[in-house]
Every structure is written in C-alpha cells, then in structure tokens.
Amino acid sequence: MSSPALVRHPEDSMPAIAEAAPAPAVTPPSFGTVALRWYRLNRGGLRAIAIGIISLLAFLLVWHLLTTYRVVFFVRFTNVPSPLAVYASFTKAIHDPKFLLHIALSCRRIIFGFSLAAIVGVPLGLIMGRFKLVHEIVFPVAEVLRPIPAIAWVPMAIMLWPTNEQSIVFITFLGSFFPILINTLHGMSLVDPVLVRAAQCLGARERSIFREVYFPASLPHIFTGLTVGMGVAWVSLIAAEMISGQYGIGYFTWEAYSLVQYADIALGMIAIGVLGLGSSLLIRGAGQLVMPWRLK
Amino acid sequence: MNEILTKAPQGHIDVRNFSLSYDSIEGPVEAVTDTQIHVKPGEFVSIVGPSGCGKSTLLNAVAGFLKPTTGIVTVDGERVNGPSAERGMVFQQYSLFPWKTVRENVEFGLKMRGMPRSQRERAARTLLGLAGLEAFEKHYPEKLSGGMKQRVGIVRALATGPKVLLLDEPFGALDAQTRVIMQQILTNMWQRLKISVLFVTHDIDEAIFLSDRVYCMTARPGSIKAEIPIPLERPRQQSMMMSSEFLALRRGLMSLIREESLKAMGGELNDMGLQGLNIELHGHSLADVI
Structure with missing residues (x-):
C-alpha cells in the first residue's frame, strides 16, 4: 500500500537538456534511516493491518464471552458453540x-x-x-x-x-x-x-x-x-x-x-x-x- | 527510421465545396458550409475561429471520421473516405492507451502495419529519443504530466510516417509555460519531418507563432472568413511575439474573431448592454490592418 504522496509526476524535461550534470557523490543512507523512512511511507497500511488484527481478536473475544456465559438477550447463545x-x-x-x-x-x-x-x-x-x-x-x-x-x-x-x-x-x-x-x-x-x-x-x-x-x-x-x-x-x-x-x-x-x-x-x-x-x-x-x- | 525522416515532401490536403450538416429533430443543422481550404506539402496551416464554428468538424472530416454532406476532401489527389494511418491525428485529450506503456503506445501504428517486434521497438526508441522521452518508455501514461502525454501523442501519430499531421487543439489542456515548450517541440519536429500540418486552435498567438498560413472561420455555420499568410521568418523565437509585425497580425486576427464570436452569441449580447464596448468591425480589408 502506498500513500498518494508516492505518486510523482516526472518533470517535463526539454529534449535539448540531454547532457546530464556530473552526479554528486552521495553516501548511502544508514539502515536506520531507511527503516524509518519505510515506516513513515507505510504507516497507513501498517495501521490498517494492526487495527484489523485487533478487530478480529475482539470479535473472537465477544463470541467467546457470549457463548461461555450463554447469553440470552433477544437472540439465544445457549446452543451456540464457543x-x-x-x-x-x-x-x-x-x-x-x-x-x-x-x-x-x-x-x-x-x-x-x-x-x-x-x-x-x-x-x-x-x-x-x-x-x-x-x-x-x-x-x-x-x-x-x-x-x-x-x-x-x-x-x-x-x-x-x-x-x-x-x-x-x-x-x-x-x-x-x-x-x-x-x-x-x-x-x-x-x-x-x-x-x-x-x-x-x-x-x-x-x-x-x-x-x-x-x-x-x-x-x-x-x-x-x-x-x-x-x-x-x-x-x-x-x-x-x-x-x-x-x-x-x-x-x-x-x-x-x-x-x-x-x-x-x-x-x-x-x-x-x-x-x-x-x-x-x-x-x-x-x-x-x-x-x-x-x-x- | 531514416526513410521516415528524409521522405520527400508530400501530403497535399484539398478540401473543396465542403459542407457538413447533422440531422436533428428540427431538420438538418449546418455545421460547416461552403468551405475551401488547402494545405501545400510541408506547409503548417492553422484554423482558428470562435467556439462551435465547426473547425474541429472540418478537421475530423479530413481525418476521415466524418463524411462531408457535399464537397470532397482529398489528400494527394486521393479521396478521403475513412480514417487511415496516412493521416496522423493528435487529440486534445491526449487519448493515449492507458493499458500500454509509452513505448507500446508509440509502437501501436507500426504494430498495426505488421512490423516485427524488434524492429518497431527500435523505431519507437529512436522517436522517443527525439522527443526527450527515452527515459519514460516503460511508464504508463497515467504517470506522465500533461506535456509529456502530448509529446507521446505527437510521437505516436508521427511513428507511422503519415503524409499529414492533424492536431485538434492539442495544447488546449496545458498550462501556459508547457504550451510554449510544446509549440517549440512541434515546430522542431515539423521542420525535421517536412510534413504537412493542419492545426486547429482557438489560441491566436499559437496559430500565428506556428503557422505559415491561418484560416479564420466564421460563426456557425462555419465557413472561411479570411485566409491570412504569416510572413514571419523562421526559425521563430519566442521574442518575436513582441514584434510589431506579430502584434499587427494578432490585432487583425483578434478583430476578425471577436466579430464572429459576437455574431455567434447573437442577440443576447445586445440585450446585455454591450454598446459601451469598443468593437472593431472588420470594415476594411485585412491588408490595411497589417
């Protein structure tokens, strides 16, 4: 999953500007920086996954409680399996x-x-x-x-x-x-x-x-x-x-x-x-x- | 490739006694009437006119999408009766195939012609290089900016080596800066390929800057109101747009179009109290204006 900010429109490059400037020396970013960046870019997706898991666990918990206590409240959970x-x-x-x-x-x-x-x-x-x-x-x-x-x-x-x-x-x-x-x-x-x-x-x-x-x-x-x-x-x-x-x-x-x-x-x-x-x-x-x- | 680039000038467009009307419940509606235009081989000709004057209709008839009600459209003496790869077309909405990469879009016409894959890939790369797009050959059109999309659109239309290039307000959706760059690119390509161009626009500056000749159309039903040669020397620079020669041409065309736009809006405008506006009527001949 990518956030909309990832979609970049490449700049218009004039055909005349063909010769590229010499690339400046870059030091590769450390693992920590990369991990942090990855986290920032994927925060939305990770959040959704985390909430999804919590939500499923909550569903199981409610189901468990309803059946262990054999709740009868309009619907009857007496025979429902846990x-x-x-x-x-x-x-x-x-x-x-x-x-x-x-x-x-x-x-x-x-x-x-x-x-x-x-x-x-x-x-x-x-x-x-x-x-x-x-x-x-x-x-x-x-x-x-x-x-x-x-x-x-x-x-x-x-x-x-x-x-x-x-x-x-x-x-x-x-x-x-x-x-x-x-x-x-x-x-x-x-x-x-x-x-x-x-x-x-x-x-x-x-x-x-x-x-x-x-x-x-x-x-x-x-x-x-x-x-x-x-x-x-x-x-x-x-x-x-x-x-x-x-x-x-x-x-x-x-x-x-x-x-x-x-x-x-x-x-x-x-x-x-x-x-x-x-x-x-x-x-x-x-x-x-x-x-x-x-x-x- | 080279054969595309160095082909002898051809592509003589001739539209004669042309009229086109649509059927409607109230009877036939005339969109274009009694029109003659021609484009000489290698010439760059624009059509300008008030909106709804039928300039796009005329262009679509040259492309072969519309049949004239009366009259005849020929290219190099051959009657146009349907779209063909001999007449390349560039659309305002870019109309690139979203499911094809930039290179596949450019290759499309060659593929239709049955050119083997490796050969057409090479041809497409060369053409994309000319337009400064080789770095984007694997991109899908959606990822490109408007100006880049239209560059692909132009390259795609030129890939099959058409006799004429038809452009329907191709830069209408672009911002002013991009438009200027695109005009330069189009001029460059036109000069290299020596292809005939018929260019529809509502932008007067654009028409003057690009063209050898400009046709100005009347309000609907459209017909040719004036034919204006553009004697500006080539290659043209952006700075020419401030020259007195350019401005004189611009003034002349502007008054012609304004007159027609007012006619197109008809009585509504009179009622709105536009009497105060100073409208230059085209009383004298255009030669006097220039």
Missing part, C-alpha cells in the same frame, strides 16, 4: 479425509461453474457491446432471467440435468453468469470513443480495435463482474448443496445441523467464509497481473 469448541472440531476435521473431500468438491464445483460463466459471459458481453443486433436479441432474454435467484433454479436444474453434480454446477454457473455478463457489457459501453478513433487513425482495423482497445478498456469492469460473480457463485453453490447435495461444504454445514453437531455448523460457516475470501483474493491478484497499468 470458539474453542469450533477450534477443537477444526483440528479434528483437517485430519478427516471426508471433511477435506467436502471442501475439494465444493471447490471443484466453483471452478467448473465459475469458469464456464466467465468463458461464456465475458465473450458474450464483449460481442453484445460491439454488435448492436446481438445486444438487441440477447439483452431482453437476459433481463427476464437475471432477477431469478439461482436457488429458484434448483427444481428446474434437477429436471434439466441427468446428475446431481451437473445441476449443482449449473446453479453455480447461473449465479455468476449474470454479474459477469452485465459488468462486461457495462465496461464496453464506457469505452472512450476517442481511443477508438486514435486506434483507427493509426491504421487499426475492426479486429485489432477489438483486441487492442475494447477488450483492455473493458477489463476493469470485467474484473468487477468476476469478483461479484465469484461471490454469487458461492451463495448459489451453498444453497444448492444444502438442498440437493450429498457432498460439499454447504451439505456438511446442513448435515451438522441435522446431526446436532453444533461446533461443525460454525466450522462449516467459517470454512465457507475463508474459501469465499480466498477466491476473491485470487481474482483480485489475477486482475493485478492482467492490468499492470492500474497498479498504484
């Missing part, structure tokens, strides 16, 4: 191949469903943004289907697909498809026409303009779509697994409730949270790799 109980079941679960299988299967469904949504949604959005006719044909259908929550698709998905696995992947796909499509479309609609003209009078033809201008210009919005889509993919996946799964972290959480294993409920929830966080970090990292010009 953080220590959840930690105990976590240490047990990571050695349990069945728990790992639950997680692996959920991840696989996300990878299939989400990748499919990205592979279909991004190109479709790009094409719809470029060719009006495709937009006019596809958009009304998309607008009617879009408001239907992915969970409402569960019965239909079961009818449509021969196996349970396929219908869950389908639901995950549907959940992430629309955010990806809509954001890609939005990105295309915001492409600066002057950049297109600049490309044209540098000799670019339709295909090059698409590849060199429209696509990179839409990338920030495409990645917004991917981030939102990943979030909705997890929401849809967990719902589908709870309803129709035999495996998966959503099924694990629901099963824990049926088997009255309260600590496992919280463990399942936390696992979902961590997986969701991890996958959105992955997308953000990918975005920074693909769009180096947006690094601050």
Whole structure:
C-alpha cells in the first residue's frame, strides 16, 4: 500500500537538456534511516493491518464471552458453540479425509461453474457491446432471467440435468453468469470513443480495435463482474448443496445441523467464509497481473 | 527510421465545396458550409475561429471520421473516405492507451502495419529519443504530466510516417509555460519531418507563432472568413511575439474573431448592454490592418 504522496509526476524535461550534470557523490543512507523512512511511507497500511488484527481478536473475544456465559438477550447463545469448541472440531476435521473431500468438491464445483460463466459471459458481453443486433436479441432474454435467484433454479436444474453434480454446477454457473455478463457489457459501453478513433487513425482495423482497445478498456469492469460473480457463485453453490447435495461444504454445514453437531455448523460457516475470501483474493491478484497499468 | 525522416515532401490536403450538416429533430443543422481550404506539402496551416464554428468538424472530416454532406476532401489527389494511418491525428485529450506503456503506445501504428517486434521497438526508441522521452518508455501514461502525454501523442501519430499531421487543439489542456515548450517541440519536429500540418486552435498567438498560413472561420455555420499568410521568418523565437509585425497580425486576427464570436452569441449580447464596448468591425480589408 502506498500513500498518494508516492505518486510523482516526472518533470517535463526539454529534449535539448540531454547532457546530464556530473552526479554528486552521495553516501548511502544508514539502515536506520531507511527503516524509518519505510515506516513513515507505510504507516497507513501498517495501521490498517494492526487495527484489523485487533478487530478480529475482539470479535473472537465477544463470541467467546457470549457463548461461555450463554447469553440470552433477544437472540439465544445457549446452543451456540464457543470458539474453542469450533477450534477443537477444526483440528479434528483437517485430519478427516471426508471433511477435506467436502471442501475439494465444493471447490471443484466453483471452478467448473465459475469458469464456464466467465468463458461464456465475458465473450458474450464483449460481442453484445460491439454488435448492436446481438445486444438487441440477447439483452431482453437476459433481463427476464437475471432477477431469478439461482436457488429458484434448483427444481428446474434437477429436471434439466441427468446428475446431481451437473445441476449443482449449473446453479453455480447461473449465479455468476449474470454479474459477469452485465459488468462486461457495462465496461464496453464506457469505452472512450476517442481511443477508438486514435486506434483507427493509426491504421487499426475492426479486429485489432477489438483486441487492442475494447477488450483492455473493458477489463476493469470485467474484473468487477468476476469478483461479484465469484461471490454469487458461492451463495448459489451453498444453497444448492444444502438442498440437493450429498457432498460439499454447504451439505456438511446442513448435515451438522441435522446431526446436532453444533461446533461443525460454525466450522462449516467459517470454512465457507475463508474459501469465499480466498477466491476473491485470487481474482483480485489475477486482475493485478492482467492490468499492470492500474497498479498504484 | 531514416526513410521516415528524409521522405520527400508530400501530403497535399484539398478540401473543396465542403459542407457538413447533422440531422436533428428540427431538420438538418449546418455545421460547416461552403468551405475551401488547402494545405501545400510541408506547409503548417492553422484554423482558428470562435467556439462551435465547426473547425474541429472540418478537421475530423479530413481525418476521415466524418463524411462531408457535399464537397470532397482529398489528400494527394486521393479521396478521403475513412480514417487511415496516412493521416496522423493528435487529440486534445491526449487519448493515449492507458493499458500500454509509452513505448507500446508509440509502437501501436507500426504494430498495426505488421512490423516485427524488434524492429518497431527500435523505431519507437529512436522517436522517443527525439522527443526527450527515452527515459519514460516503460511508464504508463497515467504517470506522465500533461506535456509529456502530448509529446507521446505527437510521437505516436508521427511513428507511422503519415503524409499529414492533424492536431485538434492539442495544447488546449496545458498550462501556459508547457504550451510554449510544446509549440517549440512541434515546430522542431515539423521542420525535421517536412510534413504537412493542419492545426486547429482557438489560441491566436499559437496559430500565428506556428503557422505559415491561418484560416479564420466564421460563426456557425462555419465557413472561411479570411485566409491570412504569416510572413514571419523562421526559425521563430519566442521574442518575436513582441514584434510589431506579430502584434499587427494578432490585432487583425483578434478583430476578425471577436466579430464572429459576437455574431455567434447573437442577440443576447445586445440585450446585455454591450454598446459601451469598443468593437472593431472588420470594415476594411485585412491588408490595411497589417
């Protein structure tokens, strides 16, 4: 993290002033000075990290207190597992191949469903943004289907697909498809026409303009779509697994409730949270790799 | 590279019987009407005029972005019917590709032409060197100052060796000091490349300082009100801007434009009691003014 003060605009240098003055002798700054400078420049970031850790610890503490004293105040904490109980079941679960299988299967469904949504949604959005006719044909259908929550698709998905696995992947796909499509479309609609003209009078033809201008210009919005889509993919996946799964972290959480294993409920929830966080970090990292010009 | 630098002068722009109108709900609106301009090979020509007079419209038609309603635009006898790398363009908003580094921006036209990577990298470096930008080849445009961005914009437009360079108020967004430096740089490049330039601006000083000839346009619908040769000798120095010759040209152009600006604002101004203002009307010929 860098503070805005770091962004410097290099001075205009006249082409005439080419010959540089002899460099004055500089003594390298001591380690102490460097460390101090580093601290000053990164103070904001360090502060955020410190406060973040304190905040998480405070959350755990409140949770611990509420459950140890079995607080009943509108909501009842009588049966809620304590953080220590959840930690105990976590240490047990990571050695349990069945728990790992639950997680692996959920991840696989996300990878299939989400990748499919990205592979279909991004190109479709790009094409719809470029060719009006495709937009006019596809958009009304998309607008009617879009408001239907992915969970409402569960019965239909079961009818449509021969196996349970396929219908869950389908639901995950549907959940992430629309955010990806809509954001890609939005990105295309915001492409600066002057950049297109600049490309044209540098000799670019339709295909090059698409590849060199429209696509990179839409990338920030495409990645917004991917981030939102990943979030909705997890929401849809967990719902589908709870309803129709035999495996998966959503099924694990629901099963824990049926088997009255309260600590496992919280463990399942936390696992979902961590997986969701991890996958959105992955997308953000990918975005920074693909769009180096947006690094601050 | 050398072939770009030493190419024989060409790039004769000819705009004849040009008019351009837009469709609107009230019917067609004329933006530019009955206009003839020409730029000789290697000549530096500016178009000035009150805002909204259609000078950018005219430039966009030469670039090939707009089709004339009547008339014809040709470059070296060939009819313009779409944008092409033969007519390089520099925009006021710089319009560099933010996702490309400075060098990749400059390389773009060469890449479109199918030049192999190593060759176009070398060409781009040479050109960036001419503009004093070689140290910034790996920077993204966002990190550059306005003046540097526009230098990249000019170098990018010149990289493919176009016959003509079209500039649409390229220095309009820059501060006064940077603008003066940019004018020098543009003049230097123009003199080295011997390229024809059509330059749109609303800055009269800039137009006189840079040009061989200045066209002054009327208020909308725009047409050519006057064509003023600039006989100032070259190379031109900043100090010339205080010479009596320069000031006379400036006075003449100023009164032409003021007249048109007032016309453009129409009756509103009369109502606002501007009678007290001393308006030099262009009653006599411009030769008398100079």
